[in-house]
Amino acid sequence: MLFDLTDLRLFIYIAELKSLTRAAERMHLSLAAASNRVKEMESRFGVRLLYRENKGVQLSPAGETLLVHAQQFMQQVERMKSEMQQYNNGIKGHIRIFANTTAVTEFMPEVLGEFLARHPHVNVAMEERLNQDIVRAVQEGTADIGIVAGMNQVPGLEFLNFSTDHLVLVAAPDHPLAAAGSTSFASTLEYEHIGLHEGSTLQHFLTRIVAESGQQLKLRIQVRSFEAMCRMIAAKVGIGVLPQSVAARYAQSMGLVIVQLTEPWAARERSVVVQKLGTLPQYARELVDFICTRAGKAETEAQ
Incomplete structure (x- = not known):
């Protein structure tokens, strides 16, 4: 073994x-013992990790790399340790979700509210991320479940489409433009x-569309x-592009007008992304089913 946890803590x-x-x-070690641990790591890695100087020590380039890892x-x-400790507190499962802006702010609160009420021993951590970061996190195992819009299939991952996100x-x-009924996005840019x-998936998507044009x-x-x-739109500060399910809810109460966008990209498939559905714990598979059925139904009703 190249090192143990004591070695890493000592090096940090x-x-x-x-x-x-x-x-x-700080590690409650003798100086000799600490020095021997560093020497053993250097011997096992075959590189110098520290430069010993009169004023202390400095990390070598290899040491800097080791520090990051x-x-x-x-x-x-x-x-x-934190997640395992939760089992002592009655938590029997933990699910990590990375999702786009619409999912985090619009339909996931209701989905999770119902799911967690039925699964009191499951804990969920959800973060808002950009589409490409969501997919990468699922690939790397940082997230168990991802929710994206407008993404194509990615080798090694399963995409489960549950609704269409019309912008x-x-x-x-x-x-x-209010009386137009429909318009191109290009016509709105004046x-x-x-x-x-800036961190929202939708804004990142629109910024990319404009840049490409x-x-x-x-x-x-x-x-x-x-x-x-x-x-802000109701106050006549400007116009905005939103998911239709969101726009429909606010348009009635705020007296706003919805205009259809004619570009093909305005219709984006929403998908749950996982590495392999069959390998997820049962409670995680149930959450995927909740998302696909509840969120898809909610959007249909909103439209």
Whole structure:
């Protein structure tokens, strides 16, 4: 074995404190024992990890590389300990979900509310990420379940389509495009837009579409939620592109107009992404089924 957890903790402390002596004290090791551990790691890796100087120690290039991996490894160990500790507190399962903006803010709260009520011993961690980051996380095992829109099949992953995400233009009633019924996205670019924050999947998608066309998006303001977007649109700050299911909910209460976009990309398939559905724990497979049935039904009703 190249190292153990004590070796990694010791090495991280050495890097932080720039002192072998102080790192040994923090680890409750003798200086000789700490020095021997470092020498053994250097011998096993076949490289020098530290430069010993009068003022302390400095990491070699190899030591810097080891430090990065040691920190990542220890973070994973702490995460494992945290998740395993939950079993002592009555938690029998843990599911990690990475999802796009619409999923996180619109339909997943209701889906998880019902699912968790039926599964009190399951814990869920959900994070909003961009589509490509979601797929990468599922590939690497960082996330158990991903929820994306407009993504093609990726080798080694299973995509389960559960609904179609239609993007539409939303405008105030007296806006020049409000009476159009339908319009191209390109025709909207001469007007000022309301956008979501930079980390949102939808904003990233629209920014890419505009960049590929060689045009510019006139972003008047960016906000954190679809509701805030609609409030800005109602206040005539600008127009915005939203999922139709979201737009339909706010259009009635805020007196907004929905205009269909004519581009083919306006219709995007929503999918649950997993490595292999059959290898997920039973409770995770049940959550996938919840997402596919509840979310798909909710969007159909909204439209």
